[in-house]
Amino acid sequence: MKAENINPFIESVYDLFSTMLNAKAERKNVGIAKSANPRDIMALIGISGRVRGMVALAFPVSTALAMVNKLLNTDIKIMDDTVSDAIAEMVNIVAGGAKAKLNTGNEKPLDLSLPTVVRGGDFSVDYPTNSVWIEINFDSDLGPFTLRVTFEPEK
Amino acid sequence: MRALVVDDSAVMRKVLIGALSRANINEVDQAADGAEAVQAVQQNEYDIILMDWNMPNMLGIDALKAIREMGKTMPIIMVTTEAEKSRVLEALKAGATNYVIKPFEPNTIVGKIQEVLNKSKG
Numbered sequence: 001m002k003a004e005n006i007n008p009f010i011e012s013v014y015d016l017f018s019t020m021l022n023a024k025a026e027r028k029n030v031g032i033a034k035s036a037n038p039r040d041i042m043a044l045i046g047i048s049g050r051v052r053g054m055v056a057l058a059f060p061v062s063t064a065l066a067m068v069n070k071l072l073n074t075d076i077k078i079m080d081d082t083v084s085d086a087i088a089e090m091v092n093i094v095a096g097g098a099k100a101k102l103n104t105g106n107e108k109p110l111d112l113s114l115p116t117v118v119r120g121g122d123f124s125v126d127y128p129t130n131s132v133w134i135e136i137n138f139d140s141d142l143g144p145f146t147l148r149v150t151f152e153p154e155k
Numbered sequence: 156m157r158a159l160v161v162d163d164s165a166v167m168r169k170v171l172i173g174a175l176s177r178a179n180i181n182e183v184d185q186a187a188d189g190a191e192a193v194q195a196v197q198q199n200e201y202d203i204i205l206m207d208w209n210m211p212n213m214l215g216i217d218a219l220k221a222i223r224e225m226g227k228t229m230p231i232i233m234v235t236t237e238a239e240k241s242r243v244l245e246a247l248k249a250g251a252t253n254y255v256i257k258p259f260e261p262n263t264i265v266g267k268i269q270e271v272l273n274k275s276k277g
Contacts, residue, residue, distance in 0.1 A: 019258040072169055089164040096236020109239040112209055149206045
């Protein structure tokens with residue numbers, strides 16, 4: 001996977017934080033994902049069209065709660081459906097922004113699946129075949145989190 | 156003034172209801188997909204609709220087309236992650252009044268709501 005394909009996702013994370021969350025996020029280390037879920041809760045969304053792939057945002061509970069409370073101006077203290085819903089919407093926004101940035105010409109826009117949220121690490125993601133998950137860790141005003149992106153290798 | 160907020164994310168609906176409240180619209184119905192939106196428009200009169208694009212059962216773009224085919228002329232603002240120019244043009248051609256790309260700053264959506272309502276009054 002090429003760096004120019006990763007950067008739109010990182011930019012979309014920054015866009016999300018600066019607009020809807022009024023907070024700052026800073027990219028840290030980049031690597032290859034090794035575990036199923038590096039954090040407590042993870043939202044995944046599929047991309048299809050001329051490339052196929054997946055995008056995931058994974059959060060510790062503390063970051064997830066801080067983000068939701070900032071977004072809704074609430075004081076939610078436990079993980080509930082509202083938090084899951086918010087995390088799902090955030091990965092939708094990040095993937096949506098990135099796919100537009102990846103569309104540099106007149107190509108047909110890539111399509112997004114509906115997001116899925118998983119909690120804990122007791123699962124595996126094997127899609128797409130022969131690809132790897134690029135993992136980018138972030139620090140932010142609202143706590144650390146992880147972005148993961150994988151695309152089907154270009155043929 | 157009565158509004159309909161259409162988004163499969165309950166959290167995003169809350170965000171948009173907050174924006175409508177800042178624009179002094181407090182009577183708000185909610186729909187979780189395009190099909191629910193079309194049904195709501197068949198049963199009620201709305202002054203403005205905020206419509207997501209990617210939703211289960213019926214996409215927002217298809218709901219927009221269905222509502223316009225019903226002869227309804229209220230302002231409909233698409234509020235979506237679909238940021239490609241071709242998507243924006245498709246929505247405007249289908250009858251969208253305005254288009255807001257997620258993520259947005261709160262003031263942006265409030266401003267768009269006020270803008271389209273002022274134009275529809277004029």
